[in-house]
Amino acid sequence: MIRGRQAEYVAVQRLLTRARGGDSGALVVRGEAGIGKTELLRHARATASGFRVVNTAGVESEIGFAFAGLHQLCAPLMDRLAALPEPQQAALTVAFGQRPGEAPDPFLVGVATLGLLAEAAEDEPLLCLVDDAHWLDLVSAQVFAFVARRVQAERLALVFVLRDQVPAFEAAKVFAGLTELRLDGLTDADARALLDSAVHAPLDDRVRERILAEARGNPLALLELSRHAAPARLAGGFGMPDARSVPGRIEESFQRRAAGLPASAQTMMLIAAADPVGDAALLWRAAEHLGIDADAIAPAEAAGLLEVGATVRFSHPLVRSAVYRAAEPAERRRAHGALAEATDERADPDRRAWHRARAALGTDETVALELERSAGRAGARGGLGAAAAFLERAAALTPDPADRAYRALSAAQAKHEAGASDAAFELLTVAVTGPLDGLHRARAERLRAQIEFARTRSSDVPGMLLDAAKTLAPLDPAQSRDTYLQALEAAIHAGPLGHGRGVVEVAEAARDAPPPAGPPSPADLLLDGLVTRFTRGYEASVPGLRRALQAYRDHLGTDDASRRGLWAACRAAYMLWDDETLYGLTTRFIRLARDAGALSTLATALNFHSTVLVQIGDLAQAAGLVADVAAISQSTGAPPLPHDIVLRAYVGRRAEAVELFDVMVQEATRRGEGTVVTLANSSMSVLYNGLSDYRAALQAASVTCDADELTHSSAALPELVEAAVRAGEPSRAAAALERLSSCARASCTPLALGVEARSRALTTTGSAAEDLYREAIDHLSRCRYGTFLGRAHLLYGEWLRREGRRQDAREQLRTAYEMLSGMGVEAFAGRAARELRAAGEQPRKRVAQPADALTPQELRIARLVAAGATSREVAAQLFLSPRTIDAHLRNIFGKLGIASRRELRSVRLS
Ligand SMILES: Nc1ncnc2c1ncn2[C@@H]1O[C@H](COP(=O)(O)OP(=O)(O)O)[C@@H](O)[C@H]1O
Ligand SMILES: [Mg+2]
Incomplete structure (x- = not known):
């Protein structure tokens, strides 16, 4: 009989009731081993009337088989597969190893899973129970967490169980942020009641009190410790209060119970514990290899430690871990060896390889090779985490120290790419203690920097990458150039906050990069262009950067060469006021990141594209992308990306933008992300210009322009000119204009010429100004950036009004107002409305659009x-x-x- 837990049951019921009504939700149940998590799931299943229930569980074993946990949950629903769009069907079937194909994007698998569950929930509400989610393979956990964050109206309820204090399990981290339900110990009264119902003989008071004190309300502890309720045994086994955790004591108690069984039963239990699948037929076959009869398991069953049907079920996971941990290493190897023998090589080569690996004593190159092949298969299914685990074990088994180090390096790379930075870091440490040759040592150095960047975006990274690039130069010129480019990217990112090597220093060092071996790739051209930008200035770099961008435009493949340097290429297009190229590149950036299943890159790409959309004036679309970025960041656990500051600045609500600005700048400063600070300030200059707070705009624009940042320092010059003119600082306006003109003439795109003319008009008097405004409008009409055009109409209208040409002013201001308010660029629209009123026209209340x-x-x-x-x-x-x-x-x-x-x-x- 279940004691207590009323509040928890209410929480589960609430989840179910909501889901039944089409308001889906997810719940993470946390607590220590034995506290009653699985019991709560059992209750949920029993009381979920009207629900279809599917479930899966993570199993403690030293490897995650890619998508294993997800597959188990989805298997009964696969008859719905045909209802999904074709790419989603492909993603799921490839992930589940049902057909060969390109490694699927985990994101796409997430969407497909959501679709599949939703499809099943069409008939009746669906409850998904995921027990022991901390033991899921990483990519299954990522997919589940993704789904949990995206459910809304589909009559779905998801419950995940996580055990406390399971060290180093990446999977547990991905659920952070979901609604949690903590299970603590039972109340004293409930614990007593449970204890009394568990023991049938009268219990000595001292014994009872001791059990209660030691179990700390943990139901499994109460049930298990009371089995040894004789005072004498208690003193022996549990006499040392607080020496170990409650689960530790329970496990020990299970160990002692198992130790009392016949040897053959113990061996059977060990085989069962070594097999994460729980396949009974496999158990029989493995036992047979060791000459043990199937009946030998009976005493273990009789002792209530496990149950054998078609599958083998331990009465609690602690029994499994107790049995496995208590066994001598040699016995464990024997069990794994038997399991390997019993596993069909063709049907399940990976599990066989895995058991062989566990069976190997010392090192074994044959097994290591087999594991390496399994890693290849797992990687091809998109299970980078599993691939990494195979490689990790392969490394440990490799006899040759150099080969071992290489395999550890590959494993580290795979872990890094799967988003498990901490584990990657540990493996890298193993790799570099081995005898790596110069080339691999340099690659290891580079990987260390990349992991560091993913973990912290630290400003030490540029220097680390630079060192790696230098080492690589004589060994692998192409990789060296690539690494120089990465170093530059990282230095651009760190900007003035980099307390390692600054961007100029990195650029100077990159001048020594080896020349490209063949015809230069887009990234090669880009590297040279960026080096010129930071060593010889904006104007000098324009021809080279233009050539680089042209190469990116011409090189439309999906291969590595067209992906490399794309982030910096986008930045360069931004810097050149080449909105057309920028739009094309960010769109492609998104597509490539999606195709490659590279989640963190996808977030970066979406982010970048959102800023382009904002300037185009499509704020709604941009807001959607910003939301997607947030969803991705949550599921990868990466630090949040900052670009919605651009969106908020253009929307133009002061309080909201300032609030975000403060948080962003503080965070970015702490992490050493100078480019973020520059971006934030440039956004604020837009915000304040919109709000006609020109002093503040001037201040923010100056911070940006003084930074000599790749993109924003030049992009903010028009803001600086506008703010300085309006704030009555003509000399600062003139200086900024001069800089802007020089850059714009060099770039010579319609957008550059348009903003230049617009800014020059602001500092010009008489009829010359009018010509410039018209020229600006003419140029900007040929660009994508609608907000820039709207602002040109606004400035022209403002000038006309001051010239006393009210009729003409009204026409421009009306256009500006309609454009800007239609886009949702509220502050500038407000400025246009005020001007229009001053020119004698009531801004036509934008006919409220239904939308x-x-x-x-x-x-x-x-x-x-x-x-x-x-x-x-x-x-x-x-x-x-x-x-x-x-x-x-x-x-x-x-x-x-x-x-x-x-x-x-x-x-x-x-
Ligand atoms: N509230 C409760 N009242 C009575 N027995 C419970 C309660 N919660 C759990 N148990 C029992 O304690 C044991 C351990 O619970 P379980 O749910 O398996 O723990 P967990 O999954 O947290 O490790 C099971 O035998 C279960 O039936
Ligand atoms: Mg459990």
């Missing part, structure tokens, strides 16, 4: 649907389920007063 009532997310969905997308297609694009899209659509229809998708097409949604 105004929609949230950004709804607007995004409405637009996609209006363009003809099905709910399924929209769902795939926004990483949601079709049912959630339908729920949004119902809201959208309600708000717009329409009833069909067709009607949506006639609503203005821009």
Whole structure:
């Protein structure tokens, strides 16, 4: 009988009730071993009337087989597969090893899983129970956490169980931030009641009190310790209060119980403990190899330690770990050896390799090779975490010290790419203690810097990469150049906050990079262009950077060469005011990151694209991307990316933007991310110019422009000119204009010429000013950046009004107002409205658009649907389920007063 736990049951019931009503949710149940987590799941299953229930559990074993946990949960639902879009079907079937294919994007597997669960929940609400999630393979855990964060309207309830204090399990971290339910010990009264119901003989008071004190309300401890309730034994076994954790004591008690069984039963238990699958047939076969009869397991069953049906189930995971840990190493090897023999090499080569690895004494190159092949297979299915685990073990088994170090290095690389930076770091330490040759040592150095960047974005990274690049130069010129480029990227990122080597210093060092062996790749050209930028200045670098960008445009592959340096290429296009190229590059950046399944790169790419969209004036779309970025950052546990400051600055609500600015600058300063500080200040200069707070705008723009940052220092010059003119600082305006003109003439794109003319007009008097405004508008009309054009109309209108040409002013201001307010660029629209009023015209209250009532997310969905997308297609694009899209659509229809998708097409949604 279950004691206590009323509050917890209520929490579970609430989750179920909500899900039944189409309000999905997820819950993470945490607590120590034996505290009652699985019991709570059992209760959830028993009381989930009307729900279909699917479940899976992580199993303690030293490796995660890629997608194993996910597969187990999804297997009964796979008949729904056909309902998913083709790429999602492919992702799942490849992940589950049902068909060969390119390694799927974990993100796509996440969307597909969400789709599959949602599809199943169409018939009846679905409850997903994931026990011992800390033992899941990493990528399954990532997918589950992703799904848990994206569920909304699909009648889904998910419960994950995490055990406290399981050290070093990457999987446990990915659930951070979900709603948690902590299980603590039972109350004293409940503990007593449980104890009394568990022991049938009268209990000595001293014994009872001791058990209660030692069990600390842990139900399993109460049940297990009371088995040894005789006072004499207690004194022997549990007489040392607080020496170990409660689970430690329970485990020890299980060990003693197992030790009392016949040797053959113990061996059977050990085999069962060594096999994470729990396949009974496998157990029989393995036992047979050791000459043990199937009946030998009976005493263990009789002792209540495990149950054998089609599968083998331990009465508690602590029994399994107790048995496994108590065994001598030689016995464990024997058990794994028997399991390897019993495992079909063709059907399950990876598990066989794994058992062989555990069976090997010392080192064994054959087994190491087998594991390396398994790693290759796991990697091909997108299970980088599993691949890394195989490689890690392969390294340990490798006899030759150099080979061992290489394998450890590969394992570290794989861990790093799977997002497990801490584990990667440890493996790297193993690798560098081996006899690596110069080339591999340099690669190890580089990997160390990359891991460091992923972990902390630390400003020491540029120096580390530079050292690696130098070492690589004579050994592998191509990799050396690549590393120099990475060093430059990292130095640009650290900017003025880098307390290692600054960007100029890195650029100077990069001048010594070996020349490219063949015709230069886009990244080669980019490296040279960036070096010129920081050693000889903006203007000198323009021809080289232009050539580099042209090469990126021409090189449309999906290979590594077209991916490399893409981030810096985007930055360079930004710097050159080449909005057309920038748009193309960020779009491609997103696609490549998606195809490669590189989540952190995808976040960076989406982020970048969102800033482009903001300047284009598509704030709704940008807001959607920003939300996607947040979702990805959560699922990878990376530090958040900062670009929604651009969005907020353009929206123009002071308090919101300032609040974000403060947090961002503080965080970025702490981490040494100078570029973020520059970006934040440049955004603030836009915000304050919009709000007509020119002093503040001047201050923020100056910080940015003085930084000599790759992108923002030149991009903020027009803000500086506008702020200085309006703040009555003509000499500062003139100086900034001179700088801007020189850069713009060098770049010579329509956008550059447009902002130059606009800024020059601001500092010009008389009819010459008018010509410049018209020229600016002319140039900017040919650019993507609608916000820039709107602001040109605004400035022109303001000038006309001051010239007393009210009629002409009204026309410009009206245009500015309509453009800017239509985009949701509120501060500048407000400025235009004020000017328009001063020019004698009441700004036509923007005819309230029906679409105004929609949230950004709804607007995004409405637009996609209006363009003809099905709910399924929209769902795939926004990483949601079709049912959630339908729920949004119902809201959208309600708000717009329409009833069909067709009607949506006639609503203005821009
Ligand atoms: N509230 C409770 N009242 C009575 N027995 C419980 C309670 N919670 C757990 N148990 C029992 O304690 C044992 C351990 O619980 P379990 O749920 O397996 O722990 P966990 O999953 O947290 O390791 C099981 O035998 C279970 O039936
Ligand atoms: Mg449990």
